[in-house]
Amino acid sequence: MLNSPKSPQFAKAKLSPLPAKAGSCRSNDCCRDDVLTPETESIPDTGERYSWLIDGMDCAACARKVENAVKQVADVQRVQVLFTTQKLLVTASNDIRLDVEKAVKAAGYNLRSSTAPAPKTSSLSENLPLILLIIMMALSWGLEQFNHPFGNLAFIATTLVGLWPIARQAVRLMRSGNWFAIETLMSVAAIGALFIGATAEAAMVLLLFLIGERLESYAANRARRSVSALMALKPEVATRIRNGERESIALSDLRPGDVIEVAAGGRLPADGRLLTPFASFDESALTGESIPVERQQDEKVPAGSTSVDRLVQLEVISEPGDSAIDRILRLIEEADERRAPIERFIDRFSQIYTPIIMAIALLAAVVPPLLFGQSWSEWIYKGLALLLIGCPCALVISTPAAITSGLAAAARRGALIKGGAALERLGKIQHIAFDKTGTLTAGKPQVTAIEFNNELNENALLALAAAAEIGSSHPLAQAIVREAQTRELTLPTTSAHRALAGIGVEATINDETLLLSAPGKLADNVLDATWQQRITKLEAEGQTVIAVVLQGQLLGVIALRDTLRSDAKMAVVALKNIGVQSVMLTGDNPRAAAAIAQELGMDYRASLLPGDKVNAVNELNAGAPLAMVGDGINDAPAMKAATIGIAMGSGTDVALETADAALTHNRLTELASMIGLARATHNNIRQNITIALGLKGIFLITTLLGITGLWLAVLADSGATALVTANALRLLKRE
Structure with a gap:
């Protein structure tokens, strides 16, 4: 089961100082009724943490706008917007809830407490501005065919109707610190086009922009759908x-x-x-x-x-x-916080890219007329086109769209990857190190062989051994009892059970002493040369052998082994097929490790303590990026040392929280799929960036040459946004 620090309780919160203990949570009745009631929970920061849900976010760029708006609020120490779960997290030194709500509302978005239901909106009301603009655009075009002055006036009216909500949002965003938002660029371009008489193109720019916005909203909803479905799993x-x-x-x-x-x-x-x-x-x-x-x-x-x-x-x-669903949701939220290096680079690049493009557009509009006597209307037109071409929307969404789709596709297959950074590292993996017990094997020993002397049969020997092991908590003892129960054997009555430290167990049956012991702990005269050979052969096969002795006479031996997972061989083969080599790191004895490794066709290192595993991981990691797969507390240090740690879903809490990814269904065969998906996501990001910058480069040149105008300029942006979004959504369909 997945685990992590206690989840926040979406309840009304009283603002009171909380101890700075990570992972704790506390909530009480709210001290005010006139404000939203977000959760309050302790975090490593010095202030208190508040949380809301955000309505109206259509893309990753919207998340950045909300962050920028909240950063303008005094006393705010830290702001995070988790786009996937639509959550706003704010850390502040005092009660700033009212100020945050005002700042976000001023930026054009709405906040609500997590206990409040989502506002119900119909598809008609959501698409009404777009539908209205399409109708007005069609009417304007029709009038233009019969009467140019009326058609021109109709295009002006269409532009003003379409411009009103966009310009209002642009003003809101500028007031909240977002000076170079796409709404600002669109407003400047549309107004400029009206001034130079390009009324039809001004209206078309706004129409294409709204279509692009709806496409982005659709893509965002698709990416969030798996998270919403997960949240809906719990009954009310x-x-x-x-x-x-x-x-x-x-x-x-x-x-x-x-x-x-x-x-x-x-x-x-x-x-x-x-x-x-x-x-x-x-x-x-x-x-x-x-x-x-x-x-x-x-x-x-x-x-x-x-x-x-x-x-x-x-x-x-x-x-x-703190149920399994809550823990998975927290992992998804953590994934939102851990952005890939390439995503952080694109964010930083876009912050300087947009002002530079605006400066270039301004220079293009004024320099040729002022210095070279060129036509003002012609170069203002080209400057406006450059302004639209320079819009960073497609570039900004190119990376998060692909990463969100990649993480959602992995989660749908039962593989949770903690963020874009982990996804990027996973795609570079060339080696995988496996723990043995509980990872490659089932972690549940089973009886694999029973050998006996001529005085009794197989079931009789097993019944005696199970009778002596009844009540023991040792995994080997439980395996013997479980095998006897499976065969529905009747166990003889035993008494005086006694555990012998480092040796085995002893019991009394019919006034005779029954001993179950490791062969190496028996007296020298109990095992003859024949039995020694048989036991040596079983141990060479990686099996643990228990000798059954009655009154000093050997009755037989029982061999047990922790069996391989049913999908372990397939997983190793699948990894080899994509060029990833496997190695087993185990604390087990070399003979048992060699038997398992030989069966799987992989290298191994045995008799390793937790510190030895870390050293082995560091050594292997120095040669090529390495993933460590484990499930126990002793695996956690090695998982942390690896390029990426992957935990089995049935593993310990420590292993799961240390890991960068988790297999919730414990299917090892998904490892190859995870790495393949990570590589596909990285390729998708490169494709998206190429599409975004490539189209802009092409239209930049054609605009300066006078080949293309405003219509194609906005298509260069909206079209590129639609293309990178559609390309990213292909990851959701990946088998």
């Missing part, structure tokens, strides 16, 4: 059983230890421990695994799973806001 209420009575309660009222009931076809509201003897659950929404999973009594079942075939009862094991 839960059925709790208390003192034999059933009651419906809110999810926030559930606590660990509560017993809940889920009907067939219902979803689990929280992580639970199954109390029903057995049941099947559809966990595909969380893991991507389409086949229902059968769970036995006392097994854990993640929130969001669907009970397939029966009414079940479970004991809640997660705190409110």
Whole structure:
């Protein structure tokens, strides 16, 4: 199960100093009714943290506009806009909620508390400005065909109607510190076109811009859809059983230890421990695994799973806001915060790129007429076209569109990657190091061979061993008992069970001493040369051998081995096919490690302590970018040392939080897919940047030569934005 620091509770928050302890959360009743009531939670900063949801963001550029607006508020220490989940996080030294809300509203966006429902808007109302402009544009064109003066007036009216909301937004953004937003460029271009008499082109510029905005909004909604679906997995209420009575309660009222009931076809509201003897659950929404999973009594079942075939009862094991779904959502939010280096570079580049383009457009409009006596209208027209060509929208969205699509595609397959930076590093991986137990193997030993003397048969020997091991918590003992139960054997009565440290276990049966021991701990006269050879052969195959001795006489041996995951071989082959080499790093003995490594066809290093694993990772990482895959606490340091750490979804909390990515469904075969997707995303980014800058370069030259004008200039921007968006969305369809 995925885990991370406690999730924020979207509740009304009273503003009070909080201890600077990462991962904690506290909420109380709000002290004011006239403001939104965001969460308050402690973070490493010196101030307090507030959170809202933002309505009206259509693209990653909108997120930057909100950030810039909030940064203008006094006493704000830190601002983050998580575009994927539409969340605004602000850290401040005092209560600045009212100021933040005013600043964001002034920038043209709306804030609401996370407990408030999203405003309902119809598709007609959302598209009304665009529909109105299309109708007016068609009427203007029709009038132009019959009467030029009336047609010209109609185009002016169309331009003014289309310009009003864009210019108003441009003014808002300038007041909030966003001087070079696309709305500003469009407003200047449209007004300038009106002044030089290019009325039809002024109207067309605004129409094409609104079409581009709708395309961006569609792309953003597509990218967010998987996150919205995840948030919708939890039911709004839960059925709790208390003192034999059933009651419906809110999810926030559930606590660990509560017993809940889920009907067939219902979803689990929280992580639970199954109390029903057995049941099947559809966990595909969380893991991507389409086949229902059968769970036995006392097994854990993640929130969001669907009970397939029966009414079940479970004991809640997660705190409110800390279920499997909440933890995945937090990982997605963390991914938003960890932007790729190329994305950060494009952001910085666009901040200086736009003012430079505006300066070039201004010079193009005034220098030729002033210095060379050229036509003012001709060069103002070209300057306006340059202004539109220089719009950075396509360039700014080229990287986040691809990264968001790549992360969403990975999440849909059950692979969570913590941000663009991790995705970029993942695409460079050439080697993968695996932990053995719990990663390449199932982490659950199984009986693989039973050899016995002529005095009894295989089942009789297994029954004796299981009788001695009853009640033991040792994994090998549990494997022997489990095998006996599978064969439905009747166990003899034993007594006086005693664990022998470093040796094995001892019990009494029919007044005789039964000993289960490691062969190397037995007395010299117990094993003859034949048995020594048989045991040596089993151990050479990587199996752990337990000798069964009754009153000093060897009855036989039982061999056990932690079996490979069913998909381990396929995963190693798939990685090799894409040029990624595999190596196993394990603390197990060399013989067991060699047997597993030989079966998988990979290199290995054995008998490694956690520190030795770190040294091995550093050594391998120095040669080529290395990913470390593990599931235990002892793997966490090595995962941190690697270029990227990948945790198994069933791993420990420490491993999952240290890792840069996680396989929620534990399918190793997805590793090759993850790396392939990361490489495809990086290629997609390069393609998008080439499209964005290439089109601008072409139209820059043709505009200066007088070949193209305003219409094609705005197409160079809106068209490029549409192309890079469509190109990024191809990643969502990647198999």
